[in-house]
Amino acid sequence: MRAAWRAEWAKLLTGRAAPAVPLGLAVLLTAGGVALGRDSVDPVQLRLLGVRLGQAAVAAAGVQLLAGEYGSGLIRTSLLAVPRRLDLLAAKAALLTAFVAPAAGLAVGVAVIGLPPGGALARAAVASVVYLILVGLLGLGVAAVVRNSATAVGIVLALLYLMPMVLRMLPDPDWQRVLYRLTPATAVQALTTSTAGPVALPLSPAAALGVVAAWAAGALALGAFVLHRRDA
Amino acid sequence: MTTIEVNGLRKRFGSSAALDGMTFVVRPGHVTGFVGPNGAGKSTTLRMIVGLDRPDAGTATIGGRRYAELPCPMRHAGALLDPHALHPARSGRDHLRWLARSQDLPDTRVDAVLALAGLTAAGRRTAGGYSLGMRQRLGVAAALLGDPPVLLLDEPFNGLDPAGIVWMRGLLRDLAADGRSVLVSSHLMSELQDMAGHVVVAGHGRVVADAGVDELIGAYTSLEAAYLELTAGVGGIR
Incomplete structure (x- = not known):
């Protein structure tokens, strides 16, 4: 595991740091919420709207970190250096977290500048940072499964943005309601809201984080399984 | 042996x-x-x-x-299986440098194998511009990095x-x-x-x-x- 971490770190230091581009974009998009002002029933939610844009770029960074290696062919050299594939995936997950966490922290911090401090604001801000980390890991996991950047980004964006729309086409309203609660789109809404009580929200913030964590963990587990089983 | x-x-x-x-x-x-x-x-x-x-x-x-x-x-064990298994934007030397780090080897090994492969000058250029022959040389350098x-x-x-x-x-x-x-x-x-x-x-x-x-x-x-x-x-x- 230490060798895998050293390899990933050195790759980043010697490379053109390709994932830095989407990560920078994520910071801009997320922090951009600061421009939305404070005149709203829920200014925290308004300011954190940028999280819903920035997540796309964070997901792309997660995808790029692994699918980029399949695109160039570098993965075959990486696996010669680090033949334990789960170590490779774990090192990439750790590296991604180590970069998304401060970037998201900075971006969310900027987005909520000037809002009156309080427990609700702190909860929503921390939840937003954790959410963005989980979305990055979701991207990494999906990339491990499908190995192609464009396919992986397409799948992750569909999960993040299109699922509620697709669910609306379901004929059974009960199923619709249940599945709707399991979408990341519903979760991000619940996580970034400060004023409305649980009555108005389809999910509590804790449950919302649980939902996103389950998506990320599911993608990483499937990715780890596929990476372990398939030929490189 | x-x-x-x-x-x-x-x-x-x-x-x-x-x-x-x-x-x-x-x-x-x-x-x-x-x-x-x-x-x-x-x-x-x-x-x-x-x-x-x-x-x-x-x-x-x-x-x-x-x-x-x-x-x-x-x-x-050193292996040269696919001369194209590299990132085209990284220089030949940097390709070897990250490999060296991953194997806990010093950068002096990188320069030693670059010289051995005749890539000391070319090592500074990005590997994407290498011909197949140069990629083979870089692959041999990578295989010999750990003196296996x-x-x-x-x-x-x-x-x-x-x-x-x-x-x-x-x-x-x-x-x-x-x-x-x-x-x-x-x-x-x-x-x-x-x-x-x-x-x-x-x-x-x-x-x-x-x-x-x-x-x-x-x-x-x-x-x-x-x-x-x-x-x-x-x-x-x-």
Whole structure:
């Protein structure tokens, strides 16, 4: 595991740091919420709207970190250096977290500048940072499964943005309601809201984080399984 | 003295058997040529030795251990399997630098193998602009980074210019003479005849002959004649 971490770190230091581009974009998009002002029933939610844009770029960074290696062919050299594939995936997950966490922290911090401090604001801000980390890991996991950047980004964006729309086409309203609660789109809404009580929200913030964590963990587990089983 | 032991490797891709009980041992001290028609299973075997492909059955070990079990594996076995397995935006030197870090090797090793591969000047340029011959040289540099006792090379002569071919021939012979186990797959029988001490002939995913080069030349007059005779009727791709 230490060798895998050293390899990933050195790759980043010697490379053109390709994932830095989407990560920078994520910071801009997320922090951009600061421009939305404070005149709203829920200014925290308004300011954190940028999280819903920035997540796309964070997901792309997660995808790029692994699918980029399949695109160039570098993965075959990486696996010669680090033949334990789960170590490779774990090192990439750790590296991604180590970069998304401060970037998201900075971006969310900027987005909520000037809002009156309080427990609700702190909860929503921390939840937003954790959410963005989980979305990055979701991207990494999906990339491990499908190995192609464009396919992986397409799948992750569909999960993040299109699922509620697709669910609306379901004929059974009960199923619709249940599945709707399991979408990341519903979760991000619940996580970034400060004023409305649980009555108005389809999910509590804790449950919302649980939902996103389950998506990320599911993608990483499937990715780890596929990476372990398939030929490189 | 580290040997490569390939024992009963089997692998199916869909309905066709790529490997059907591939078994041989590569011993140190001489170059072992690995020959056979396209699709005979040479590349798949090499990929399995370093864990890139997974066998359905059988084992491949280096000094008795699977590649994935070796700590800092590139210090135990160096492999040049795919000269294009690099990031095109990274310089040749940086490609070797991250590999060195991953194996806990100092940057002095990077400069040593760059010089050995004749890439000291070119190492500063991005690898995306390298010709196939230069990529092969970079691949050899990467394989030698950890000064391993075992080397695996898949078609290392591809794309080399005449000077490069002479260089590669001398290098592989020297590496084997140092007591390393060197396995080289190639279609160039005249190259192998001059360079290899032993040859493994593969066909239909298994070994059809495993003999000393002198022995084969004695029986068939040349390695090429031996190859053509031994693989007559042994198709590769089915």
